[in-house]
Amino acid sequence: MLALMSGISVCSLAVPSANALTLMDMLRGNRPSIQEQVEGRTGAAAVSPAEQRAIDRSDPEPLPKVSGPKYYTYKTDGMRAVKTAGFAAASATGDMRFLLDAKVSAPSDIATAVEAYYRAAATPLWVEQGDVNERARAVLAAFEKAGDYGLDPADYRISVPALTTASVTDPAAPAAEAAAVQPDTVSTAPATAPAAAATTAAPADQQQKDLMQFELALSAKALMFAQDMVRGRIDPNRISGFHDLKRKDVNLTAILPGVAAAPDAAAYLDGFAPQSPQFLALKTELARLRAEAVATEAPVSLPENLLLKPGQTSEDLAKVVSVIEKRGSDQLKTEHAATLAAYQDTPTYAPELVELVKGFQQELGLKADGVIGPATVRAMTGHTAESKIDKLVVAMEQVRWLPDNLGDRYVFINQPAFQVYYHEHGQEQFSMRVVVGSRSNQTYFFQDQIETVEVNPYWGVPQSIIINEMLPKLRKDPSYLDRLGYQVEVAGRAVPSTAVDWYSSTQSVSVRQPPSSDNALGELKILFPNSHAIYMHDTPQKAFFKRDMRALSHGCVRLAEPRKMAAAVLGVSEAEVGKRIAEGKNAALPVTAKIPVYVAYFTAWPNKDGHVEFFDDVYGRDEAVDKAFAATSKARGA
Incomplete structure (x- = not known):
């Protein structure tokens, strides 16, 4: 300095x-x-x-x-048990008293916020009349859509009590009249009891214990979901010494009271997602790729040493055109619709195809010279739909590390794109x-x-x-x-x-x-x-x-x-x-x-027109983020 x-x-x-x-x-x-010039010198000089x-x-x-910074083995947030001893339920005489027996682990800051809420709360947030309430069902359904926001739904799944209506109101009622309350949206989550148990009424005390366990667990997951929406799942500074970003603070103690007061708890939690135009563009592109169900498309095979210049011929040209048809933007395909429609898989690299390739190269941030060389081939073979989806998920995580509003006037350097962008009056100027x-x-x-x-x-x-x-x-x-x-x-x-x-x-x-x-x-x-x-x-x-x-x-x-x-x-x-x-x-x-x-550092980023462009992971940082994702989900017991 x-x-x-x-x-x-x-x-x-x-x-x-x-x-x-x-x-x-x-x-x-x-x-x-x-020194080499004077090696042959003579004389008496000392x-x-x-x-x-x-x-x-x-x-x-x-x-x-002198060694530079290193990449680390990612260390996840430490987990601890939620301490129930000071809960208001300690003085309760009803079913709420079973909250004291619940055993839930969470990151320390989340555990602290849960404890703060239940020290004052005398009534459950997610349970009513001996059953999981509609608020809980809506939030569980929102968790299953976490992938829309670049999160992992598995991080927020919890066991839902396998209750019966009869077991709540009349333990002696026929089992055939019972109906399980576990919602379809979380059917992949493990139940606290085998499915067959739904036909047999559990003891009332055990069912209330299960409900209070669910109560505490869902509160912890709701806080985790909101916090992840705001600042992301991982701490970037634990990835490598090259990351230097202040992690955002989230007012966790205000979230559960906010859930309780909100007319729509799921919408309230969804509202924590970033609202920047960049995040929304990434989110829209992620939804588009997943909706097209192309994540399993076969990788394109092109020779790594392919070098095709205007006027030359190559049997691989048809594959090149096919890639552009699959991966080019709608705008590009519209501009060159006549060329694409007229192409008959001929090997000659004609002028109209050169213009098509130039447009595709420009979209990828490559030199738009029409020469199909190693960089263009890498872009064509490396950015499959599956890899694009992964890049988008990483990018949506990384957007959360930056301010939601980048500013009216700012400079943005995107290293994988090898570009810098100057913004003023809310628009890219150059x-x-x-x-x-x-x-x-x-x-x-x-x-x-x-x-x-x-x-x-x-x-x-x-x-x-x-x-x-x-x-x-x-x-x-x-x-x-x-x-x-x-x-x-x-x-x-x-x-x-x-x-x-x-x-x-x-x-x-x-x-x-x-x-x-x-x-x-x-x-x-x-x-x-x-x-x-x-x-x-x-x-x-x-x-x-x-x-x-x-x-x-x-x-x-x-x-x-x-x-x-x-x-x-x-x-x-x-x-x-x-x-x-x-x-x-x-x-x-x-x-x-x-x-x-x-x-x-974004390998997926929207351009000034809102179209998401994809770039090579020059430093291998996306892979490091993916490893941190896996470690985090494992620690959370996903």
Whole structure:
């Protein structure tokens, strides 16, 4: 943070121009090091032991390494028993007294809220006249529809007492007149007694005990359902060190009283679902895919090495067209209806088919060049209906980690899409390509607020790059940072690179590159100070933006059009930004408006038209979320 405040950048390494002797040349060994150039020197000049060791033999000391964040084995919320000793039922003389015998486990915060409610409640919430009431039936039915909201209905199923009408009113009545009350909507849930028991009246006390067990269990599940609707099933910060999102607070103590007062308890609980346009678009797409019942469709088979350019021929072209017919949007298929209707499975990649493919590529966020190569093939074979459904469920979970209202003006970076989107007046104004961290240098998932645009920036080299990438060269040639124009400081004091003992700790050593045409950050950077030292910036390595897969940086976000983004957040023209850059001076320009930035990770996300697009899971984070889902459901006893 101090480095960011002082104007020292600490992220993202770019490749400078090919005409200069650069740091990357030295790191990659493309040019001889200074030490290599002078190996043949003679004379009486004194050589230190460290220099002699670097010249005569390889470094015998193991090089240190700085490791990045890790993915964790997900730890679920701890469960504990609900304590019934302080319930109002303790002084009751009727059937409510059996609530004290109920045994229910729940996450600690939910258990606490249940205890708070029943310390005051003298009457049941879910049971009336010795039977499960209509409120309970409606909520149980709502639980079975939890999948519509990206949740798992199994997480909320509970045992429903296998009661008979006779057993409640007249234990001696004929069993044939009895009718089980377990609702059809939860028929998959285990019963507390075998189905045959429905024809035999249980003792009245046992039935009331079963009802009170149901009472307490349903209250705990109702709280869990509402909480999951608001903030999701899992804590993102337990997935990996790359996740940094404050988990939302839910006022659990207000929910059961709200259920009791609501004319429609199921609608009340449904009302906790996010209402953002993004969540609703994902929810609608999930319902559409499930309604079409295509989750079991056979995967498409296309050669991984398929490369088909306009005018060429391929027997696989018919499969390509078939994929587009199945997976393209309705809008795309309408625009190219004539082409699709006229196509006769011919192998020639004709111009009208090229336009069809370009439209499909654009929908997928790929380079719309009409060339069917590895990226297009991966998109066609990887995004089956089943995989799309999984992506949607993960995305609906992750939406809950963000504010329900992203804001009227904000910047949204979606890493799997390799895109950044600028919103103002509630609408997307523009988007552009970005380069994000490589798999070994992943960009984090967090939110912050933009504070500064710095023109002609310094690049502060992070310790991870100093240690992992520079140190091997520095031990062989302590002087090359000086020759390349990098500035070195030890404990805040400027020193020559040759004055540093590169065999000792580098924690007090800082290295930065002054503003220049070769600077790794290019013309500007856009800061939103955070503990991960991540920001948006320019880069001299423009060729990376032509690639479809752009997970290539050391973690920061490189912008294809940095002046455009800087002008937008500053509220000025691009010409004004260019003028400040042309002055050639390092300057920090404050962003006075409150503009949140979401450095996000969604493999399913709606575009500005509300159409959901799907992307590859470049970091494997969806898989990590799925594992956390499984662990959570297991802990809940689903």
